[in-house]
Every structure is written in structure tokens, then in C-alpha cells.
Amino acid sequence: MPTPRLSSSGALLELPSTGAMKEWIGRWPNAKKYFVYLDGLEFSGISTNSPEYHLRVNQWLLFWERTIREMGVAPEKFSILLIDEPNNELEWRETLDFAQSVRDSGTDFRVFTNPTESLWKTTSALPTGYVGEIAINLRDVLETGILSWPTSLEDFQGERWVYSTFSDVRNSDPYYYNLIQAWRTFVLHGSGSGFWSFVDSGGALAWDDLESNGTNSSPLYFDGATVFPSKHLVAIQEGQNDFAYLKALENVSRSRSSDGDLARSLLAEIRTWIEGLDDTGRVWNVDRERSQADEFRRRMFDLLNRDAR
Numbered sequence: 001m002p003t004p005r006l007s008s009s010g011a012l013l014e015l016p017s018t019g020a021m022k023e024w025i026g027r028w029p030n031a032k033k034y035f036v037y038l039d040g041l042e043f044s045g046i047s048t049n050s051p052e053y054h055l056r057v058n059q060w061l062l063f064w065e066r067t068i069r070e071m072g073v074a075p076e077k078f079s080i081l082l083i084d085e086p087n088n089e090l091e092w093r094e095t096l097d098f099a100q101s102v103r104d105s106g107t108d109f110r111v112f113t114n115p116t117e118s119l120w121k122t123t124s125a126l127p128t129g130y131v132g133e134i135a136i137n138l139r140d141v142l143e144t145g146i147l148s149w150p151t152s153l154e155d156f157q158g159e160r161w162v163y164s165t166f167s168d169v170r171n172s173d174p175y176y177y178n179l180i181q182a183w184r185t186f187v188l189h190g191s192g193s194g195f196w197s198f199v200d201s202g203g204a205l206a207w208d209d210l211e212s213n214g215t216n217s218s219p220l221y222f223d224g225a226t227v228f229p230s231k232h233l234v235a236i237q238e239g240q241n242d243f244a245y246l247k248a249l250e251n252v253s254r255s256r257s258s259d260g261d262l263a264r265s266l267l268a269e270i271r272t273w274i275e276g277l278d279d280t281g282r283v284w285n286v287d288r289e290r291s292q293a294d295e296f297r298r299r300m301f302d303l304l305n306r307d308a309r
Contacts, residue, residue: 001036001064001080006056018067025071034073035112037081041098048097057101065107079112079133087116096129103130114163116140120150128156135161135194138181142279149188161185163194166282169217173284174235178219179293180277182239186246187274193243195219195236242293245300246270252304262303270296 001021005014028034046053065075082098083091092115099111110132117140120126128134134156141147141162149160162185166172178195185193195217202216205223219232246267253263273292 001038001060003041003056003060004063006059012059012063015063021064021067022071025068025073029072032077034078035081036078037084039084040094041082048094053097054101054104057098058105061102061105061107061109065109074108076108076110079110081112081114083113085114085116085137087118089119092119092126095131096127099130099132112161114161117143120152123152125155126150126152128153128158131156131158133159133161133192135163135192138162138164138184139166139279141188147184147187147275159192160188160190161192161194162188162190163196165196165217168215169219169230169232171283171285172232173282173286173288174231175290175293176277176288177282178232178235179239179242180274182236182243183246183270183274183293186243187271193239242297245297245304248304249300259303259306266296266299266303 002016004012004016007013025034041057046056068075068078080102082095086092086095095111095113102109102111111130112133112135113131114135114137115126117137120136121140134153136150136153141150162181164177164181166177172178181193181195185191197217198220200215200217201222204216206216206218206221207223219230219236221228221230249263249267252259253267254260255263273296
């Protein structure tokens with residue numbers, strides 16, 4: 001989403017290229033969401049809390065909203081990340097100023113951000129303004145010893161996301177690292193889960209670990225022409241299905257029926273299990289129990305089918 005050239009009054013002087021956006025959407029026409037990373041947004045050093053900044057962001061967003069609609073995609077599918085992992089007050093202030101500009105523009109874009117623990121651990125209440133989605137690194141949460149959403153972000157009313165950044169994917173445990181993350185996301189009342197990164201293969205072909213720089217993060221085997229899934233990707237997909245089961249079970253638990261009682265009891269067991277897991281199972285060569293998710297999945301399936309009958 002490159003910026004157009006604008007006058008000091010915010011008038012469009014020169015339109016940015018839209019070719020890359022068109023090509024990207026063309027590759028993924030039916031995507032549920034589109035995440036755009038801006039790596040900052042500068043307008044010739046203009047302060048982010050100045051009227052001129054908000055005016056220019058307004059015009060930039062309006063241009064891209066029109067363009068994206070013309071490409072047949074709803075702008076509300078777009079989540080925009082201004083600064084990756086903001087870790088100080090200045091970067092957070094810039095994120096909030098940007099979110100304010102997005103809101104004032106009247107467009108349907110959403111602001112996504114992922115503050116580091118240096119922000120959410122050092123304040124009692126981190127202001128979130130008009131941010132629509134916040135992601136936290138699961139590693140930082142697990143290091144606290146308590147699987148809970150940061151207390152400094154308790155008042156956040158938008159979508160909660162969880163992501164992981166364990167770089168050596170070939171040594172990671174598909175069950176504990178990939179699949180269980182979906183269950184932890186549910187316990188954290190999250191709505192989305194992500195992993196770094198599907199395309200980062202350590203500077204080499206994903207098939208050749210010996211040629212990589214030791215940080216192959218992709219759950220895919222790919223080269224210039226082909227893409228194949230790994231056990232890690234299959235585990236991510238299974239986790240997505242489990243998350244859907246958990247949400248369905250949560251819906252049943254709201255009922256005052258006997259099935260509702262059973263669902264609440266089962267959810268309590270699941271939360272106790274997930275909250276009791278530590279982070280030592282992140283690598284595959286640790287001897288750990290790996291069948292509990294299957295057992296809970298079977299019990300959820302039986303209860304949900306009983307409810308359907």
C-alpha cells in the first residue's frame with residue numbers, strides 16, 4: 001500500500017502504483033483476511049499527532065479503499081500493521097495516532113498491532129485507542145508461568161490474537177508447538193493464531209536444511225515451482241479444527257440444559273489441562289504425552305453430536 005504524493009493540504013498530486021496489490025489479491029481472491037505490514041508510515045517527517053498527518057493518512061486510506069473495492073474486495077478484510085512488535089512508548093504512540101487516523105478516515109480498514117512484553121509488562125493499563133486487533137507472543141505469556149491475557153490489556157475490546165516465533169521449525173514438536181497453540185488461543189479468549197513464518201526458510205530451499213542459516217521457520221516444503229505440507233502444517237490445520245470444536249462446545253455450554261452442564265464440565269477439564277502445560281514440549285525430542293488432545297476431541301465430538309440429535 002504505497003503512499004501517493006500529496007500536497008500540504010492533502011490533495012492528490014500523484015497516484016501510487018496499484019500493480020502489486022492487484023497481483024496479490026489475484027493470487028488470493030477468496031482470502032478471509034489480508035494483513036498488510038507498512039514498516040512505518042512517514043510523510044516527510046510530519047509528526048504523527050499533527051492535523052497534517054491525519055489529513056494525509058485520511059487521503060491515503062480513502063484512495064486505497066476505493067482501489068480495493070474496485071478490485072472486488074471488502075476493505076474490512078484488511079488489517080494494517082504499522083510497526084512490527086512496538087517495544088517503546090514512542091512506537092506505541094505512533095501506533096495509536098495511526099489508529100486514530102484510520103478511525104477518523106471513515107474507512108473500514110482495521111489496525112493490527114503486536115506489542116512486545118516490554119510494553120505490556122511495564123504498565124498497569126496499556127491504552128489501546130482505536131486499535132482493532134492485538135496479538136501477543138505466546139512465548140512471552142508462557143514465560144510468566146500463567147496462561148492468561150496480559151492484565152494491562154484486559155480492557156481491550158477488539159480481537160485477540162496469539163502468535164509464535166520459534167524459528168527452528170524442523171526441531172519443533174508439531175503437537176505441542178503447532179496443534180496445542182489453537183487450544184491455548186481458545187483459553188486466552190483469542191480469535192486468531194499465527195506462526196512466523198510460512199515463507200522464511202532460512203535463506204535456502206525449504207527442502208535443504210543443510211544449506212539454510214539454521215532458522216528455517218516454514219511449515220512448508222517449497223521451491224520455485226512446488227509447495228508441499230509438512231507434519232507441522234497438518235498439525236496447524238488440526239488445531240484449527242479443534243478450535244472450531246471448542247467454540248461449538250462453548251456455545252452449548254451457555255445452555256441451561258443437561259448438555260450445557262456437560263459442556264461446562266468438559267470445558268473446565270480442558271482449561272485445567274491446557275493451563276497445566278509448560279513450554280518444555282516445544283521440541284520434538286522431549287518425551288511427553290501426546291494423546292490428550294485426541295481424547296478431548298473425541299469427547300467434544302460425542303457431546304456435540306448428542307446435542308445435534
